[in-house]
Amino acid sequence: MAEVKNTTINTEIDIEALMAEEKRERKANRGKKPGSFLYICRRVWHTPTAMVGVGIIVIMYILSYSSPFICKFPFAKVDIMHKYALPGVAGHLLGCDELGRDILSRCLYGARYTMSIGIFSTAFTQVLAIPLGAIAGFFGGIVDTLIMRFLDVFQAFPQILLAIAIACVLGIGFNKIIIALGISGIAGSARMMRAQILSVREQEYVEAATSIGCSTPRIIAKHIVPNAISPLIITMAMGVAGAGLAASSLSFLGFGVQPPNPEWGNMLANARNYVRDYPHMVVIPGIFIMATVLSYNMIGDAVRDALDPRLKD
Amino acid sequence: MADNKICDFLSVRDLEVEYSSGGEVIHAVNGVSFDVESGKTLGLVGETGAGKTTIAKSILRILPDHATKAVRGQIFYKGQDLLAMPLDEMRPFRGSQISMIFQDPMTALNPTKVVADQISEGLVLHQGLDKAAARVEANKMLEMVGISSDRADEYPHQFSGGMKQRVVIAIALACNPLLLIADEPTTALDVTIQAQVLDLIADLKAKLNTAMILITHDLGVVADQCDSVAIVYAGQIVESGSKEQIFDHPTHPYTIGLFGSLPDISKDVDRLSPVEGLPPDPTNLPAGCKFHPRCPKATEACAQGEIPNKELAPGHFCRCINI
Numbered sequence: 001m002a003e004v005k006n007t008t009i010n011t012e013i014d015i016e017a018l019m020a021e022e023k024r025e026r027k028a029n030r031g032k033k034p035g036s037f038l039y040i041c042r043r044v045w046h047t048p049t050a051m052v053g054v055g056i057i058v059i060m061y062i063l064s065y066s067s068p069f070i071c072k073f074p075f076a077k078v079d080i081m082h083k084y085a086l087p088g089v090a091g092h093l094l095g096c097d098e099l100g101r102d103i104l105s106r107c108l109y110g111a112r113y114t115m116s117i118g119i120f121s122t123a124f125t126q127v128l129a130i131p132l133g134a135i136a137g138f139f140g141g142i143v144d145t146l147i148m149r150f151l152d153v154f155q156a157f158p159q160i161l162l163a164i165a166i167a168c169v170l171g172i173g174f175n176k177i178i179i180a181l182g183i184s185g186i187a188g189s190a191r192m193m194r195a196q197i198l199s200v201r202e203q204e205y206v207e208a209a210t211s212i213g214c215s216t217p218r219i220i221a222k223h224i225v226p227n228a229i230s231p232l233i234i235t236m237a238m239g240v241a242g243a244g245l246a247a248s249s250l251s252f253l254g255f256g257v258q259p260p261n262p263e264w265g266n267m268l269a270n271a272r273n274y275v276r277d278y279p280h281m282v283v284i285p286g287i288f289i290m291a292t293v294l295s296y297n298m299i300g301d302a303v304r305d306a307l308d309p310r311l312k313d
Numbered sequence: 314m315a316d317n318k319i320c321d322f323l324s325v326r327d328l329e330v331e332y333s334s335g336g337e338v339i340h341a342v343n344g345v346s347f348d349v350e351s352g353k354t355l356g357l358v359g360e361t362g363a364g365k366t367t368i369a370k371s372i373l374r375i376l377p378d379h380a381t382k383a384v385r386g387q388i389f390y391k392g393q394d395l396l397a398m399p400l401d402e403m404r405p406f407r408g409s410q411i412s413m414i415f416q417d418p419m420t421a422l423n424p425t426k427v428v429a430d431q432i433s434e435g436l437v438l439h440q441g442l443d444k445a446a447a448r449v450e451a452n453k454m455l456e457m458v459g460i461s462s463d464r465a466d467e468y469p470h471q472f473s474g475g476m477k478q479r480v481v482i483a484i485a486l487a488c489n490p491l492l493l494i495a496d497e498p499t500t501a502l503d504v505t506i507q508a509q510v511l512d513l514i515a516d517l518k519a520k521l522n523t524a525m526i527l528i529t530h531d532l533g534v535v536a537d538q539c540d541s542v543a544i545v546y547a548g549q550i551v552e553s554g555s556k557e558q559i560f561d562h563p564t565h566p567y568t569i570g571l572f573g574s575l576p577d578i579s580k581d582v583d584r585l586s587p588v589e590g591l592p593p594d595p596t597n598l599p600a601g602c603k604f605h606p607r608c609p610k611a612t613e614a615c616a617q618g619e620i621p622n623k624e625l626a627p628g629h630f631c632r633c634i635n636i
Contacts, residue, residue, distance in 0.1 A: 018449045140379055202377075204420040210375045211415075212408030212435040212484065222434075226425040307425075 043306035050302030053295035057115070060292065064111035073102035075109040076260045084278045095280050097271065103281065106262035107288050113263045115292060117178055117256075118244035122236055124182030125189055125243075130225070130232065132186070133193025138201060138220055148194070154187040160249055167255040177256035181243050192235060196228035203227070230304055237300020241293035248289070264289050319389045320348035322524060323372075323492060328386035330367050330376065330548075337596045338382060341367045343548040343603075345386075351491070354518070354525040356535040356556075358571070359545035360592050365528045366416070368545070369494045372526075373407055374400070390492070409439035412490040414514075416497045418477035422469035428480045429455070429465035435487045454483040458513060475506035479513065486517055493518065493525045499534065511538060532575060536560060541628075544568050547593050547603035554629035564631045566608045602633065610635045 044050045068074065072091060079092075079100035087095040094104040136147040154162060166180035200206065201224060209223045248265015250256040257263040264285045271281035319326070330342040342364045349355045357365045370376050372388055374395065388395045390411065395403060412435075415421035423431060432454050433447035442450065452462035458479040460472075469477055478498065485493060495514060499507040515538060518525055527538055535542055536556065543553040544567065552565040563569050570588035590607035593599055599606055605615035614634060622630050 019445050023445050204415055204417060205423040207370075207375050208413070208415055208421045208481075208484070209423070209434075210407070211373050211413045212488075213404050213406070213438050214434065215404065222426075223423055227423065 040303060040306040044299065044302045047302040047305070049298045053298035053302075056291055056295040057299075060108075060111045060115065060288075063108045064115075067105060067108035071102065071105040071108065073105050075101065075105040075262050077101065084274070084281075086278075087280055087284075094284050095278075097267070097281055098274060101262075103267075103284050106267060107264065107285055110257075110262040110264050110267065110285075111288065111292075113174065113251075113257045113261070114244045114247060114265065114289070117174070117181065117247040118240040118242075118292075118296070121178045121181035121185070121243040121247070122239040124178060125185035125239065126232070126236060128182075129186045129189035130193055130229075133190035134197055134220055134225055134228075136190070137194035137197025138216075138224065144194075148191070151187040151190055154184070155191075159184045159188070160246060163246060163250060164253065164255065167250060172255055172258065174257065177247055177250055180250070180255075181246055185239060185243070189232065189235060189239070193228065193232060196231060197224055200224050200228045226307075230307060233304045233307065234300055237296050237303075240296045240300075244292060245289065319392070320350060322351040322391065323349040324387075324389040325368070325372070326387045326389070328368065328371060328384075328388065330364070330371055330384050331382040332380045333382040334380065334596075339595045340598055341548055341595060342371070343598070345545075345548070345550055347543050347550060347553065349492070349524050349526060352522045352524055353540040354527055354538055356539035356542045357526060357528045357545055358530060358532065358535055358542060360530065362592055362595070363545045364548035364595075365545050366496055367548075369413065369496050369526060369528055371396075372492075372494060373411060373413055374403055375407075375413075405439065408435040408490070409488045410490055411492045411494065412485040412488070413494040413496060414478075414481055414485045414498045417501050418474060418481045419501065421481050422477060424469055427466050427468055428472070432480070432483050432487050435484065439488050450487070451483075454487050455480075457486075457517070458483045475502055475510065478502055478506075478510055482510070482514060482517070486521065486523075489521050490523060493523045494528070495525060496528045497530070498527075499529075499531075507534075514538075532571065544571070547595065547598060549603060549632065550630075551604065551633070552631045554626070558626060558629040562625075562629070564625060564629075564636055565604075565633050566610050566635075567604050570607075570609075 044054070063070075073079065079096065079102075081100065082090050082092060082096050083098055083100040085092050085096040085100070087093060089095065092102050092104070094102075094107070097103055097106070132147055132151070136144045157165070163180045163184040166183055167177060170176040170179060206219060206223055209219050214223070245265070247256055248263060248268065251263045251266040252269035257266065259266065267285040268282060268289075271278075271285070275282045324346075325348075326346050328342055328345045329340075332339040332341055345364075345368055347355065357368065359365050367376065371384055372395065376384065384396060386396065390406065395406070422428070429448060429451045432451035433442075433444070436442050436447040436450050437444065440447075448465075452465055455462050455465055460476055460479055460483075464472075469480070472480065478501070482498070493514075498514065499510050502510060511534060514525075517523070525538075527534070529535060539556050541553070541555050542559040543550045544559070544565065545551070546567050552559065552563070552568045559568065563572050567588065574585055574587045576585055588607060593603055593606065599616065601616040601618060602608070602611075602620045605611040608615065612635060620632050620634055622632050623636070624630055625636075
C-alpha cells in the first residue's frame with residue numbers, strides 16, 4: 001500500500017491540465033467507449049454475419065424503391081400469355097404468377113411494405129411497452145396490478161385477432177396496420193420487460209445505486225433498464241420479422257396493403273392454390289421473407305452482443 | 314451508551330425493524346441503540362442473521378420496500394432524525410455524507426457500466442461536477458485505492474474480486490463521506506486480500522477522518538480496526554463497550570462463547586468449542602433473554618420479562634441478569 005499513499009498527494013497540482021487532457025482524450029476516443037451509439041455501430045460493422053444482414057436489407061430497400069425504374073416489367077402489368085411462367089421464361093427472371101405478372105418486380109416492390117411495417121410497428125410497440133413494463137416491475141404493488149390487469153385485457157385475445165379488431169376499428173391502410181400490429185404486441189413485450197426488471201431490481205448494485213443517492217428515475221433509466229434490455233433486443237429483432245409476417249396475414253385477410261399493390265404475404269396467399277403445380281410462386285416470396293427475417297435476426301444478435309459487455313471478446 | 318442524551322454525530326435509538334414473509338412477521342431488529350462519534354469506528358459483531366446488515370441498511374433507509382413491514386425508533390445524524398425525514402430530503406445524505414461498502418463486490422457493481430462512470434456518478438449527483446471533472450476525480454479515486462487509472466474504462470467483469478472490492482470502496486469514498494458503513498467488506502475475499510483491503514480502508518479513513526460502522530463476524534478484524542464494539546444477537550445488542558472492555562472483560566455468556574470458539578494457537582486442543590445450538594427463529598423469538606435457550610448459565614428468571622441493560626463500567630453495557 002506504500003505507493004498508494006504517494007499518489008494522492010501530488011494529484012491536486014494540475015486539475016485544469018488534467019481536465020483539458022481528459023476532454024481531448026474523450027474527443028479522440030469517440031466511438032471507442034463501450035455503450036455509446038458509435039461503439040455499437042462499430043461492433044456491428046466488425047461482425048461479418050451482421051454485415052451480411054445489413055447488406056441484404058439495404059440492397060432490398062434500394063431495389064424496392066428503384067424497382068419501378070429498373071424492372072423490365074411493371075409489377076401490375078398483366079401478361080396473360082405467360083401466366084404461370086417458370087423462372088427464366090420470356091425474360092421473367094423469377095417467373096410469373098397466375099395472371100402473368102412478373103414475380104421479381106412484385107417481390108421487390110412489395111419489400112417496402114413488409115419491411116417497413118415490421119420496423120415501425122415494433123418501434124411503436126417498444127416505445128410504449130418498455131416504460132409500461134419498467135414502471136410496473138419497479139414499483140410493484142397497486143401500480144403493477146393496474147398496468148398488468150389492463151394489459152391482460154389485451155392478452156386475452158390471440159394477437160392476430162386483436163390486430164384484426166383494431167384494424168377494423170381504425171380502417172384500412174398502411175399506417176393503420178402499423179398501429180394495429182403495434183398495439184397488439186404491447187402486452188407481451190411489457191410483460192417481458194416487467195419480468196426482467198423484477199429480477200434486476202433485487203440486485204445489490206441497484207441497492208448500491210440507491211445508497212449513493214441516485215433518484216428513482218435515474219436508477220430505472222441508468223441502472224435497471226440497461227441490465228434488463230438484452231432479451232428485449234432479441235425480441236425486437238424477432239418482432240420486426242414477426243410483425244412483417246403478421247402484416248402479410250392481415251393483407252391476406254383484406255386489411256392493410258390492398259391489391260393491386262403487391263405484398264409478400266398476399267402474394268403467398270394468392271399462390272397457395274397453385275403450390276403443387278407451380279411451386280415457384282410460393283417459394284420465391286417465401287425466400288424473400290426468409291432472407292429478411294434472417295437478416296434482422298443477425299443484426300439483432302450483433303447489437304445485443306455489443307450492448308452486453310460480458311459477451312465481449 | 315444507551316442513555317437518553319444523543320451523540321453529536323450518529324445516535325441510533327430503539328431501532329426496531331420487522332420484515333414480513335409469507336404472512337409471518339420476522340423480528341429482525343429489536344430495540345437497538347448505539348452511538349458513533351465522529352472519526353471513530355464501531356464494530357457490529359454477530360452471527361449470520363443477527364440483524365447487523367438490517368441495522369446498517371436502516372441508517373441509509375435502503376431496506377427492501379416490499380418486504381419491510383415496519384421501521385420504528387430514531388436515527389439521529391447530526392441531530393436530525395433520518396427516519397422521520399421525507400425521502401427527498403434524505404437522499405442528499407446518501408453517498409455524500411453517509412455511504413456504504415457492500416458485502417459482495419461481485420454483485421455490488423453494475424455490470425453494464427465502466428467502473429469510472431460508477432465512481433463518478435456520486436460526484437456528479439452531489440458535487441455538481443461536469444462529466445470531465447468527475448472523471449478526473451474518479452481516476453484519482455481509482456489510483457487512491459491502488460488501481461491504475463488506465464483501467465478506468467473497463468467493466469467490472471474484467472477485474473478480479475479483490476479489485477472489484479477496491480472499486481466498491483472507491484465508490485463509497487468518492488464524495489468523502491463523514492460516515493462509512495462497511496458491511497462485511499472482506500467476507501468475499503481471500504485472507505491475503507482481506508488484509509490489504511482492511512489496511513486500505515483504515516488508511517483512507519484516517520486520511521479523510523471518516524467515522525465507520527464495521528459489520529463483521531471476525532473478531533480479529535474488530536481487534537484490528539475498531540474503537541468500540543457492539544455484540545449483536547437476535548436483533549439486540551447484548552453487550553457493548555470499548556474494544557478493550559469487550560476483549561479484556563467479556564461478560565455476556567454469548568460474548569464469552571464467541572471468544573471461546575476462537576481457535577487458540579497456544580493450546581493443543583482437538584476440537585474447537587462452538588456456542589451450542591442455533592440462533593432463534595426470528596418469527597418466534599423466545600421470551601425474556603433471547604439467548605437463554607443456548608446459554609450455559611440460564612436460570613428460570615431468564616425466560617421472563619425484559620432483560621435490563623446493566624452498566625458494568627462507564628460505557629460498558631451488558632444485557633444479562635446473571636452477572
